[in-house]
Structure formats: structure tokens, C-alpha cells
Amino acid sequence: MATREKGEATAEFVATVGRQIRQQRQHRGWSVQELSDRARVSRRMLTQIELGQANPSLVTVDHIAHALGTDFVSLAMPPTTPAEEASGGRLGAAVRVWSSDRGSEAVLLLATESVPRTELWSWRLAPGDTYHAQPDTAGTEELHQVHAGELIIITSGSALVLRAGEAGRIRSDQRYTYRNDSDTWTEFTRVVTGA
Known part of the structure; x- marks a missing residue:
């Protein structure tokens, strides 16, 4: 049977990751170039990811997460709501x-x-x-x-x-x-x- 070499990150995932990367980068006061250098991802690619215009590989997202001092899950999942934090669930x-x-x-x-x-x-x-x-x-x-x-x-x-x-x-x-x-x-x- 024929096999697929790859699929794509979903639109929901791309939007969430882009938003989270931008927020975490700005929170640290870093420029796009600074995060680009730390993550070893091109500035153009990083900008496209932040804008939700790129289809990053899961490995690329992982590299960016590590450069930000966080992990894949922190970028992939929506932030915990205040109600969830209060309940611990x-x-x-x-x-x-x-x-x-x-x-x-x-x-x-x-x-x-x-x-x-x-x-x-x-x-x-x-x-x-x-x-x-x-x-x-x-x-x-x-x-x-x-x-x-x-x-x-x-x-x-x-x-x-x-x-x-x-x-x-x-x-x-x-x-x-x-x-x-x-x-x-x-x-x-x-x-x-x-x-």
C-alpha cells in the first residue's frame, strides 16, 4: 500500500502555537530576531509561525519551546483558565x-x-x-x-x-x-x- 510521508499541523494548532509563542516572546522582552537566534529557526519562519501563516513541524515547535525555556505542551494547549487553576483540574x-x-x-x-x-x-x-x-x-x-x-x-x-x-x-x-x-x-x- 502507498504511504504518506507527512501530514500537516491543524489550523487550530497553528493559531494556538503562534499566539503562545508571540505572547511568551513579548513577555520576555525579546525581539523576533533574538528568539530566532536562540531557537535556530529563521526569522522569516518564526514571524510566519507567530502570525499563524506557517505549518511548523512538531520538532520546530519543540525547538522554539526550549528556546523560550518552556515545553511543547505549553505552546500547544490553550492556557489554563482561572476557574481551572482554582479547582486544580x-x-x-x-x-x-x-x-x-x-x-x-x-x-x-x-x-x-x-x-x-x-x-x-x-x-x-x-x-x-x-x-x-x-x-x-x-x-x-x-x-x-x-x-x-x-x-x-x-x-x-x-x-x-x-x-x-x-x-x-x-x-x-x-x-x-x-x-x-x-x-x-x-x-x-x-x-x-x-x-
Whole structure:
């Protein structure tokens, strides 16, 4: 089956990230050029990201987050409301981060407040679709539980095959790929630890 090389960050994610980057940069009193230099992202790209006009890779967002002294989740999720802060909880914070033209999607459901964070994701991979990931920070791991279909996770040339009802773990501080070679949808939960 044909595979997709990449999808796109969703419009909601792009807008939220751009707004958060701009607010955090301005809060620090940094110019666009200063953040650009710190994050090793071109000034033009950074400006387009802040304006919601670019489709940044998740790795680029991560680089910018680290340059700001924060993390991916802080830029990807809307800020906690005063009511949520007062109650110590958070509801309805899910952000659709990635999608492909086949309908595959990755939704960041929630993350812990403490750092390093633990992130809870919901994924759907269409038949024949693929997602290629860049390495996360050193020591990061992912836990996966497949609810429907079959998930193939490629790391360092080896393949982990998980079927519905099965769970697995990988180190995600390396390049890895999610693949659905079947003719049915793959649905799984992903938990990222140490991010």
C-alpha cells in the first residue's frame, strides 16, 4: 500500500502555537530576531509561525519551546483558565495537532502540569497511512495501547507490531514511524513520559 510521508499541523494548532509563542516572546522582552537566534529557526519562519501563516513541524515547535525555556505542551494547549487553576483540574483542553489528507489525526488530550510532563494523546491512522516523527528529548518514552486495527512502530530498523488489545513501549528519543499497512483504521492511545 502507498504511504504518506507527512501530514500537516491543524489550523487550530497553528493559531494556538503562534499566539503562545508571540505572547511568551513579548513577555520576555525579546525581539523576533533574538528568539530566532536562540531557537535556530529563521526569522522569516518564526514571524510566519507567530502570525499563524506557517505549518511548523512538531520538532520546530519543540525547538522554539526550549528556546523560550518552556515545553511543547505549553505552546500547544490553550492556557489554563482561572476557574481551572482554582479547582486544580482541567477539562476539554484537547487540541487536534496533526492530520493527513487521508483523515488520520493526532489529538493531544491532556498533559500534567509538572515538568517533565506526561502527555495523553489519541491517534487514528487511516489504512495505508504513515507518520514520521523526529526524536524527542533524551530519555523520553512512549506507551501505546491499540484499540482497533494494527499499529506498526518502526525504530532503528526494527518493527514493533501491536494489534487491538495489545500495548507496547518505545524510546522516542530516536526517529520513529507509525504505520498502518492494513485496510482498516488503526486507533490507539499514546502516553508520552519524560517530555
